[in-house]
Amino acid sequence: MNMINEAVSFPGMLPFDTMGLYEPPRPRYILKMPRVVPEQKEKFESDDIFKKLSRDGEVRYTGFRDRPQEERKIRFQNGCREGHTEISFFSNGINIQLMFNPNPMMYHHHHHHHHMMNFERELDFDKEHGKVHIKSPFIMNGVCVRFRGWIDLERLDGIAKLEYDERRGAHEDAILKEQLERYSQRLKDFEDTKPRNTNLNENRNGNWRQ
Numbered sequence: 001m002n003m004i005n006e007a008v009s010f011p012g013m014l015p016f017d018t019m020g021l022y023e024p025p026r027p028r029y030i031l032k033m034p035r036v037v038p039e040q041k042e043k044f045e046s047d048d049i050f051k052k053l054s055r056d057g058e059v060r061y062t063g064f065r066d067r068p069q070e071e072r073k074i075r076f077q078n079g080c081r082e083g084h085t086e087i088s089f090f091s092n093g094i095n096i097q098l099m100f101n102p103n104p105m106m107y108h109h110h111h112h113h114h115h116m117m118n119f120e121r122e123l124d125f126d127k128e129h130g131k132v133h134i135k136s137p138f139i140m141n142g143v144c145v146r147f148r149g150w151i152d153l154e155r156l157d158g159i160a161k162l163e164y165d166e167r168r169g170a171h172e173d174a175i176l177k178e179q180l181e182r183y184s185q186r187l188k189d190f191e192d193t194k195p196r197n198t199n200l201n202e203n204r205n206g207n208w209r210q
Contacts, residue, residue: 037142
């Protein structure tokens, strides 16, 4: 993003840089913080936290802990049907805010030039009696992952794990690559303009410097 550093002046006020001669403002190039890290899959497979979370483990619903169990069960189901819930991995206490699409018609894939509907749900109350199955994609520590597991509707606990999200990971990798290429080009353009901005500036002693 090309940001112009502009000075705001008021009558009777001097700019902050009063130690030297005034120079026209130069463009600053700011790199927007990337959403993902390079080599996401490698990090997912080697990072200790992801190694633990990639195995089936106990999870619990953490919302409204101060409310009676019957009320929590209702709030949990209502939240799921709205597309969100709060889950904690019991083994390490990591809390995650899950967001998902409660609509069963989630994906529309193209295979061999034929249109095929894949009714893979992110929220499924019908798969097993007394349980809700949840899939939720998100970015954790710069890696695209997907929560996959189930929660018992009575006990409000269950089993889940994290998977590496290949599809979204590839999409975010492409965004990251484009972002870095754009930044590199703007930095190069900025470097190319520096000789014209700094050439033959006179210092306060009247000497000329290259």
